[in-house]
Amino acid sequence: xxxxxxxxxxxxxxxxxxxxxxxxxxxxxxxxxxxxxxxxxxxxxxxxxxxxxxxxxxxxxxxxxxxxxxxxxxxxxxxxxxxxxxxxxxxxxxxxxxxxxxxxxxxxxxxxxxxxxxxxxxxxxxxx
Numbered sequence: 001x002x003x004x005x006x007x008x009x010x011x012x013x014x015x016x017x018x019x020x021x022x023x024x025x026x027x028x029x030x031x032x033x034x035x036x037x038x039x040x041x042x043x044x045x046x047x048x049x050x051x052x053x054x055x056x057x058x059x060x061x062x063x064x065x066x067x068x069x070x071x072x073x074x075x076x077x078x079x080x081x082x083x084x085x086x087x088x089x090x091x092x093x094x095x096x097x098x099x100x101x102x103x104x105x106x107x108x109x110x111x112x113x114x115x116x117x118x119x120x121x122x123x124x125x126x127x128x
Contacts, residue, residue: 012072016125019116022109023066023080026087029106031059074126077117084113 012020034055042048062083068076091107116122 012070013119013121013125015116015119016069016072016122017116019080019113019122020066020069022113022116023062023069023083025109026083026113027059027062027066030055030062034059072125077122077126081114081117084110084117088114 034052037048037055038052040048061079065076065079065083069080088107088110091103091105091110093103095103095107097103
């Protein structure tokens with residue numbers, strides 16, 4: 001008995017859509033931080049520009065992961081999960097050190113993204 005063919009052009013399931021949205025929000029947040037840092041007056045401008053360049057490169061990479069998830073590409077799941085696993089402790093730590101306005105949404109976004117990425121329907125859709 002063969003599995004029914006699932007077209008990659010079908011609408012995303014809710015869990016996968018949630019994961020795509022969470023990854024997109026994180027991509028926009030990283031881009032905003034790169035732009036925001038570029039206007040900062042640092043003690044050492046070399047260090048600042050190194051951080052800005054790393055954030056910009058990270059934004060491009062995360063943008064490609066976002067695009068891969070949106071296009072239901074199997075390869076995009078691993079870097080998306082890794083991103084969520086990196087973002088979650090950053091959000092928790094930020095919250096515990098007085099940055100609730102940033103930390104709570106960051107941790108919530110990571111948790112929602114992980115739930116969406118590990119949902120059985122997402123696994124099935126990415127494996128088809």
